[in-house]
Amino acid sequence: MTLGTWLALLVAIILAAEAVRALRHRALGSERWRRFFRHPTAGWGVGILAFLVIVALAAPLIAPFDPDRQLDIVGLKNHPPSWTFLLGTDVLSRDVWSRIVYGARVSLGIGGLGALVAVSVGSLVGAVAGYYRRWVDAVLMRTVDVGLALPRIFILLMAVALWDRLPFWVLVLAIGLTSWFGTGRLVRAEVLSLRERDYVLAARALGAGAGGVIFRHVLPNAAAPIIVSAALGVGNVLLLEASLSFLGIGIRPPTPSWGNMIADGAPSVYTAPWTTVAAGLAISLVVMSLNAVADGLRDALDPHEEGGAT
Amino acid sequence: MTGVVWLLRRFVASVAIIFAVVTLVFILIHVAPGDPCVGSEEGGPQDPAMCPLLIRQFGLDQPVHVQYGRYLVQLVHGNLGYSFSLHRPVSDALTETIPFTLQVAGVALLVDFLLGLWLGIYQALRVNRLPDVVLSNVTLFLYSLPTFWLALVLLLLFAEKVKLFPLGGPSDPILCPVIDSAYCVADRIWHLVLPAFTLGLVGAAGTARFQRAAMLEVAQQDFVRTARAKGLSEQRVVLRHQLRNALLSFITRFGLTLPFLLTGAVLIETIFAWPGMGRLAVNAILTRDHALVTATALIASTLVVSGNLLADILIGIADPRVRVPADGAAGGAGGADAALLTT
Amino acid sequence: MLSAMSGRFRLPLSIGLAGLVAAALSACERRGGCTGSYCGTLIDAAVGEPGTLLPPSTEEIVARDIEEQLFLKLADVGMSTNTVGDEDFQPQLAQRWEWDGPLTLVFHIDPRARWQDGQRVTATDVAFTYDAYNDSAVASPYRPQLKRIASVTPRDSLTAVFRFRERYPEMFYDAVYHMRILPAHLLRPVPRDQWKTAPFGRAPVGDGPYRFVRWQAAQSVELIADSTFFLGRPVIRRLIWRFTPDLGVAVSQVIADQADVREQIVTPENKERLRAAQQIALYPYRGNVYTYLSFNLRANGDTAKPNPIFADREVRRALSMAVDRASLVRSTLGELGKVPPGPMSSLLWIWDPEIRQLPFDTAQAASILNARGWRDHDGDGIRDRGGQPLAFHILVPTTSVLRKQYARLLQEEYRAIGVRVDIDEVENSVVGQRVGTGHYDTAILSRANDPSPSSGIAQSWTRAGFGGSNFGRYYNPEFERLVDRAIAATSRDAARRLWRSAMDLINADAPGVFLYSLENMAAIHNRVENVQLRPDSWAALLRTWRIPSSRLIDRDRVER
Secondary structure: OOHHHHHHHHHHHHHHHHHHHHHHHHHHHOHHHHHHHHOHHHHHHHHHHHHHHHHHHOHHHHOOOOOOOOOOOOOOOOOOOOOOOOOOEOOOOOEHHHHHHHHHHHHHHHHHHHHHHHHHHHHHHHHHHHHHOHHHHHHHHHHHHHHHHOOHHHHHHHHHHHOOOOOHHHHHHHHHHOOOHHHHHHHHHHHHHHOOOHHHHHHHHOOOOHHHHHHHHHHHHOHHHHHHHHHHHHHHHHHHHHHHHHOOOOOOOOOOOHHHHHHHHHHHOOOOOHHHHHHHHHHHHHHHHHHHHHHHHHHHHOHHHOOOOO | OOHHHHHHHHHHHHHHHHHHHHHHHHHHHHHOOOOOOOOEOOOEOOOOOHHHHHHHHOOOOOOHHHHHHHHHHHHHOOOOOEEOOOOEEHHHHHHHHHHHHHHHHHHHHHHHHHHHHHHHHHHHHOOOOHHHHHHHHHHHHHHHOOHHHHHHHHHHHHHHHOOOOOOOOOOOOOOOOOOOOHHHHHHHHHHHHHHHHHHHHHHHHHHHHHHHHHHHHHHHOHHHHHHHHOOOOHHHHHHHHHHHHHHHHHHHHHHHHHHHHHHHOHHHHHHOOOOOHHHHHHHHHHOOOHHHHHHHHHHHHHHHHHHHHHHHHHHHHHOOOOOOOOOOOHHHOOHHHHHHOOO | OHHHOOHHHHHHHHHHHHHHHHHHHHHOOOOOOOOOOOOOEEEEEEEOOOOOOOHHHOOOHHHHHHHHHHOOOOEEEOOOOOOOOOOOEEEOOEEEEEEOOOOEEEEEEOOOOEOOOOOEOOHHHHHHHHHHHHOOOOOOOOHHHHOOEEEEEEEEOOEEEEEEOOOOOOHHHHHHHOOOOOOHHHHOOOOHHHHHHOHHHHOOOOOOOEEEEEEEOOOEEEEEEOOOOOOOOOOOOEEEEEEEOOHHHHHHHHHOOOOOEEOOOOOHHHHHHHHHOOOEEEEEEOOOEEEEEEEOOEEOOEEEEEOOOOOOHHHHHHHHHOOOHHHHHHHHOHHHEEOOOOOOOOOOOOOOOOOOOOOOOHHHHHHHHHHOOOEOOOOOOOOEEOOEEOEEEEEEEOOOHHHHHHHHHHHHHHHHOOOEEEEEEEOHHHHHHHHHOOOOOEEEEEEEOOOOHHHHHHHHHOHHHOOOOOOOOOOOHHHHHHHHHHHHOOOHHHHHHHHHHHHHHHHHHOOEEEEEEEOEEEEEEOOOEOOOOEOOEHHHHHHHOEOOHHHOOHHHHOOO
16 A cells, blocks of 8 residues: 555545535424434444445555556465555455456446446336336236245346356346336336325326326335435345355456455455455445435335325 | 126136246247257267257257147147257156255245244334344345355355255265155255245345334224224234234235246256256256247246246235236236236 | 344244254264174265276376276286386286296286176176277277287186287286276177266276275265175275365365365375375375477368467477476476476486476576567567467366466466467366367376386377377477387387487477476375375376274274
């Protein structure tokens, strides 16, 4: 670690803290944000996520070494953590801290994009199913049942393992397309209850088309479960990518992802556990933060609490 | 609609789903590149002249729909096919591995249920006081761990550093190749502890969080406040009224969690060398063993669908008011449970 | 804690606790009472699981180790692993033999030899075995090794006659080493093309020092000593092979005293871990495994067309020179590996550091690539020619941590000279299938050597190996001539000179990069005595190992 990278790290921490402070300030004026920050962990969650996102974006500035560079395969193999190598080196003498930093890009990227695909498809399908009901609903929900009937990891294994050279975006798409089923059901339930609301009936009476009603009136009010789903979804995708990499079919070497770092470090876990432990903790930290944020969001956005007594 | 008609409809729908899943998997694995001519590079591969023989012997050169038809016919006769990678009939391989997965999943479920429920109740009784706060964070942490990472860490700690538990495998190969005595049962339990505990711990954390929230929600409701107002002791109020309702929502989750545990134990089985169905299925996919993959898909989807059906029936029995089909708002389906489905 | 719960919980919890206590107590029960010198249980922590235990169809080394105990050869090499002539061979199934003319070898089968079902072992079995190994329907990987044998016929029930096509120094070796004699009366009814999947392979019946007891799928194989074995009762009563998913787990089991033997520990990290374990003794012995990066000289997926990158000899030489083999070995294996001077392990007598090898010289490698037109025309850091980048895939099996590590190291070495490498990690059997059918660019493969170069090298690097072990389809007629003459050479010195020329030639052609040769080290529980490890097959002399009665531990005494 050089002076420059220490400074960059410090800046990242400060920026994250500032972001949380700014949000708390917002909370003073908004009932929702106040409910959000009632959970002490939610604030920490936002802070940690902000920090990791900043780190991921500013990776070239924060990481002291090139994540793929094998520094000295004879002399620096499995070096324990030190001031130069914050989290030690791995079995190929690569700096673990740098790989974690760049791995944040890959893992968070997959997490975000995968969750985006999943939530988008799920919301759309759920909204359509809930709005149109009858046979459209039946067909779509049966599809959801089929999708849920087969464990995700098997579908992904078949998709990814059987075609050896999948590009990154196909992997993301595959993960997203196998993860939307739960969101679909959730959104459908919301839409079913929302479609009888006054404003929806009014809009339809005024001649608004189905698409307009769905997008302008229904979905925004179903936003709460969708947003919470999205927050949790990123965590799920992260864990899924880690599992796939552990089985050897996730992100290809030498690109670091937190999942394949656990897999790479597993054989030396008895003598040099820092790679595996660091990557696992990183994943846990992100998922924990996401869960904490989701908890806060659930409270903040819960329509039952909107100005009503129990 | 009456209960029987509803049940019949659900049953038919379930069969249709299983059928659809199997068809999908069948097509997928037959369309994928690569064929099951297995060989090992240590001794040289199969004689290339041999491979066409093998292919013809199992009818793999026919078009997909012909193979599919043959497969269905075989299925009706109870023949699940032949596994290339294991050199044995598929049914043999499955009957050997399913009991192991059931053991691990069963104990994991027990851990999940007992520990999670107890933690949830304990926290709800001391809501917002120190034990609750500490436990909330602990469960949050556990819930966020990748299960296989936890397995590696626990293996390192308890099997290597502190030699408390065995390193893997289902039993002592010398004394207990088969379970034929009380000692062997105990031995099996001892081997089960780490894998089942790892699998169940993450689930227990989730259950605890869920139960705590459910019980706190119930605590707001009128009948509880009434009971409290009537002067009944806090504990009895909690345990009599809240528990029942909390259990209700747990039953839903049970039906949905069971299939996950059975096939989601894949990574645990790999790390602990547990000869279960999950590991079998993964190897089958990686070695492109058509018959085995399709058979495991069949079993897996049957389990999932049965689990859903079971959950619906149990809910229907337990609380006649709540005749909502499982695809709805029952017990936070989607969010919380989707998170469980990852490992 | 109990008070926080209602009565509903207390009862089941108490029952549960009581149950556990009872189980724990019953665990203290002592079992078994075997005493004396013929007790003992040896557990081997094996990596991977065999597919079948039928010798001609066997592919995995684990299976071969188990078959060593179940099936006999006519004779076996001695500890010197000298394969020339017959002086250093030990009688096994054959009590004695003699030469009946320059091309005829006659074996006299020991009349005491019995199959486990009681039947006598006869010369018919020997003839049947030869026929099966040679049968293309069985498709045995050992078939090419038997090509110089013209026929095997029974003269009478205890005499088998081998006739050869030509004279050469290793006739005896070829006659006895490759085949394990099979029971004709049990295998004749099985159709030849179903041998690979025959039930016999899951429950074999042999004539060796140990008998098969059970095979628990995905868990273990158990063998028990045959007390009536005609060459001497094995001392250790039971052998168990425990299947583990990878080397790390296997080593952990040995450390935790849940296994006794780990025949190859491979890495220095494992050695450190094992040295710390009190009950383990480490035994170094000559290694028989070498690993290389195989270039596919034909197009990926089409063996009729030449490979656009690797068909060019100069490019192959450049790619070999770009790899710092010595550093890679030092980094991954330390002193437990050596850089091989060619496609061989240190077991082979032709190992000679004086053999001419390509030097590690990235500058020269770069200039060769430039000269062949591979330059970085588009400035992306990767060389290209005619629009095609100099990029290829390395295939490695997921089961081998060492080879995966090597793949990543090579990826980095090649990146330094402008070559892009992608790594494909697939299941072991899929690797076999892909290299066998030529669907690969490069692959990191391991070979276990036979004690003589005549069987392995010819198969892997000549035209005879096309469709067999010569995956990259390397062919050099001069190399083949040299190998043929070396095999037929009458004196050791002449053979050595010829082999050396052949090795010089193959190194110059660079059909692959010969990465490392393992220096074996076995980790064995220190209560085991008389440990003899023959380098070509560590388990060959298991029946002579001893566990003295003074050092029996719990699992040795079990009487199952």
